[in-house]
Amino acid sequence: MKATLEVINQMQADGIIGSYAIGGAVGATFYLEPVATLYIDILISFKKTGSLLAMSPIYDYLTARGHRAEKEYIIIENWPVQFLPPANALVEEAMAEAVATQIEDVPARVMTAEHLTAIALQTSRAKDFSRILQFIEGGTLDANRLDQILSRHGLLAKWEEFGHKFLKGNS
Secondary structure (H helix, E strand, C coil), X not given: CHHHHHXXXXXXXXXXXXXXXXXXXXXXXXXXXXXXXXXXXXXXXXXXXXXXXXXXXXHHHHHCCCCEEECCEEEECCEEEXXXXXXXHHHHHHHHCCEEEEECXXXXXXXXXXXXXXXXXXXXXXXXXXXXXXXXXXXXXXXXXXXXXXXXXXXXXXXXXXXXXXXXXXX
């Protein structure tokens, strides 16, 4: 992953992308036990061309340097990377509040555990519920911070429903 992040950081230094944050399963591994994942989600602010998001500068930059596109991914140093725009205000906030860290001595930004939890709750797939349970069981969440995020993004009722279904039983 080190070489992949070096390329992404160089893209940022070269002005191809702005600030970024690692999300998804790879982001979660900074707080939880590592899990097998097939790709890295990199959330970035895309440059807009009219009303469309412009992916071509990213593809052009990377393919000129020997990386290749494969389905919805760009293979960077043997890691499939999916570049994603922020889908909503929650993801925008998660990007803005991402934590600076080092991965194998390479600077990177990773979404907070609380934002990853809120995004998983919002997405609500089975694997997202599993990840939320891992965050809870791992004791990595700041409950006050999570409550503030859930409140700001209208997810408190969904959190209560999750708690009833997965934490207190289905009675």
